[in-house]
Amino acid sequence: MASKIFLRLAQASDIERLQKDGVLTGSEPQNETWTQRIVKWLSEQRAGRRVLLVAEDSTGLLAILQLVYAFPIGYRDPEAANGIDIAMLEGLRMREGTLTEVGSELVSEAQKLAVKRNIKTLTFALPLNNARAIQQARQWGFTEFRIMPEPTKMLAFFRKSIA
Numbered sequence: 001m002a003s004k005i006f007l008r009l010a011q012a013s014d015i016e017r018l019q020k021d022g023v024l025t026g027s028e029p030q031n032e033t034w035t036q037r038i039v040k041w042l043s044e045q046r047a048g049r050r051v052l053l054v055a056e057d058s059t060g061l062l063a064i065l066q067l068v069y070a071f072p073i074g075y076r077d078p079e080a081a082n083g084i085d086i087a088m089l090e091g092l093r094m095r096e097g098t099l100t101e102v103g104s105e106l107v108s109e110a111q112k113l114a115v116k117r118n119i120k121t122l123t124f125a126l127p128l129n130n131a132r133a134i135q136q137a138r139q140w141g142f143t144e145f146r147i148m149p150e151p152t153k154m155l156a157f158f159r160k161s162i163a
Contacts, residue, residue, distance in 0.1 A: 023093050055098075
């Protein structure tokens with residue numbers, strides 16, 4: 001029998017668990033640790049600029065997805081998230097072996113939260129070389145609207161009307 005999956009807002013007790021349970025893996029962000037980065041995200045959640053949704057079952061944390069209403073100063077991109085009617089889905093990360101349906105449930109829940117906040121458009125940025133993620137974003141109803149070079153990769157930006 002499959003374990004029941006719960007979606008909820010992330011909290012301080014998840015900081016270590018996101019790493020220990022294998023949701024945040026790989027090299028740490030540039031110039032900071034995962035712990036420092038998650039603490040920043042949680043402070044932005046408390047300020048109302050970001051929501052961190054986690055999926056959890058009896059085995060631990062399975063995934064995280066962020067809904068960004070407004071970026072911090074210095075990272076503004078009004079086409080991606082403007083704090084008014086455009087918000088961005090960011091950082092969907094799933095523990096290895098987690099069913100893709102968990103990611104779809106997180107996206108669906110984030111969309112519901114966005115609608116409650118009068119968001120009309122959701123955006124999503126993905127590395128251009130991640131064909132699987134791009135295909136999934138298209139299945140969720142997102143369409144490409146911009147390509148942007150980053151120092152180490154090209155990003156494809158997608159959007160979806162939810163109004």
